[in-house]
Amino acid sequence: MDIVRLKSYISDVIGEENIKEKVNMAEYSSFKAGGCADLLVIPRNMDQLRYLLYLLGGAPNDSCGCAKEGSAKCGGDETKDGCGSCCSKADISYMVIGNSSNLLVRDGGYRGVLIKLGGEFTDIKVQGQYIISGAAALLSKVSKAALEASLSGLEFASGIPGSLGGGTFMNAGAYGGELKERLYSVRYISKDGMTEALKYADELEFGYRHSTFCDTGDIITEVTLKLQKGEREEISSLMRELAAKRNSKQPVNLPSAGSTFKRPENNYAGALIENAGLKGLSVGGAQVSDLHAGFIVNKQDATAKDIISLMKLVQNIVYDKSGIMLEPEIRIIGEE
Numbered sequence: 001m002d003i004v005r006l007k008s009y010i011s012d013v014i015g016e017e018n019i020k021e022k023v024n025m026a027e028y029s030s031f032k033a034g035g036c037a038d039l040l041v042i043p044r045n046m047d048q049l050r051y052l053l054y055l056l057g058g059a060p061n062d063s064c065g066c067a068k069e070g071s072a073k074c075g076g077d078e079t080k081d082g083c084g085s086c087c088s089k090a091d092i093s094y095m096v097i098g099n100s101s102n103l104l105v106r107d108g109g110y111r112g113v114l115i116k117l118g119g120e121f122t123d124i125k126v127q128g129q130y131i132i133s134g135a136a137a138l139l140s141k142v143s144k145a146a147l148e149a150s151l152s153g154l155e156f157a158s159g160i161p162g163s164l165g166g167g168t169f170m171n172a173g174a175y176g177g178e179l180k181e182r183l184y185s186v187r188y189i190s191k192d193g194m195t196e197a198l199k200y201a202d203e204l205e206f207g208y209r210h211s212t213f214c215d216t217g218d219i220i221t222e223v224t225l226k227l228q229k230g231e232r233e234e235i236s237s238l239m240r241e242l243a244a245k246r247n248s249k250q251p252v253n254l255p256s257a258g259s260t261f262k263r264p265e266n267n268y269a270g271a272l273i274e275n276a277g278l279k280g281l282s283v284g285g286a287q288v289s290d291l292h293a294g295f296i297v298n299k300q301d302a303t304a305k306d307i308i309s310l311m312k313l314v315q316n317i318v319y320d321k322s323g324i325m326l327e328p329e330i331r332i333i334g335e336e
């Protein structure tokens with residue numbers, strides 16, 4: 001099955017308005033750079049997501065009797081009867097994205113389907129000390145819900161521009177806090193759509209900017225956080241204080257994807273880059289921020305290539321000067 005046929009299969013179920021072809025991902029990305037995705041699909045509830053994943057990656061349909069490729073029945077030829085399903089288990093690449101605040105699509109674009117959860121996946125409920133939220137809810141909105149319910153513990157995340165699903169995937173953190181400390185459980189669906197499960201925080205192999213989802217590609221659909229009862233005014237004042245810190249120390253007025261590189265052990269990427277004299281270094285429209293060397297910013301019309309070339313240059317120079325090879329924190333996908 002190709003993208004055109006996939007689109008025809010999902011249009012009625014997911015709705016034309018939630019299926020976008022040849023989407024310029026620069027419009028979605030916090031970097032405001034990068035290439036197009038063949039298809040961006042926005043499922044709005046679990047049924048739609050299940051159906052999409054079934055078509056993209058589910059198990060072959062036994063009743064068809066076709067072994068996907070080279071089968072005697074259809075020989076992989078979708079135009080023949082009897083192969084509506086298994087041969088249609090597309091060789092289409094796909095992955096879920098969140099708010100694209102830690103993601104860059106190379107200029108050649110993403111050949112396949114990007115799945116962005118919407119609709120019910122943005123719902124947030126508060127139950128006592130717990131917040132139960134769809135994975136697509138923004139961390140800023142989840143933090144606001146915590147504030148409104150006088151729940152403390154999520155203040156550190158209020159300025160992180162990602163979704164709760166993306167934050168859980170990355171174990172996002174700031175100002176001494178990490179999401180794993182507030183996470184109670186996660187509901188997810190496997191990438192092939194065949195398994196739905198709930199896991200508790202201690203089963204998710206959280207580490208620095210890592211969770212088990214980085215290895216499996218499974219899709220986080222709902223997250224439950226456990227917070228503590230607090231004083232509304234104190235929560236609000238800490239959020240304001242952290243926002244002021246962020247605004248003064250980070251280049252928030254220019255597009256970026258936050259910290260470009262992970263923090264190396266016992267060191268800081270920003271300090272290593274600054275000490276190597278690289279603040280302000282540019283490739284095309286991409287620049288190492290003058291304000292915070294840990295950020296690469298899109299100063300003017302940067303292409304993904306500009307950004308990636310600058311990242312490589314920074315890695316090489318920092319390695320020559322310090323012996324430390326910086327590891328990208330930003331996820332880079334798609335074709336050159």
Ligand SMILES: Cc1cc2nc3c(=O)[nH]c(=O)nc-3n(C[C@H](O)[C@H](O)[C@H](O)COP(=O)(O)OP(=O)(O)OC[C@H]3O[C@@H](n4cnc5c(N)ncnc54)[C@H](O)[C@@H]3O)c2cc1C
Binds near residue numbers: 172174256258331
């Ligand atoms: C100005 C700025 C400041 C930032 N500050 C911080 C900071 O202080 N701390 C910090 O940790 N990060 C920071 N970031 C980076 C970014 O916001 C976080 O990494 C965030 O968690 C990414 O979430 P997202 O929804 O944007 O994910 P995306 O960028 O869309 O995706 C990132 C990865 O998560 C995966 N993913 C997304 N949603 C799901 C899901 N539902 N299920 C499974 N996998 C999923 C994607 O497949 C992808 O591999 C900053 C970024 C910017 C632009």
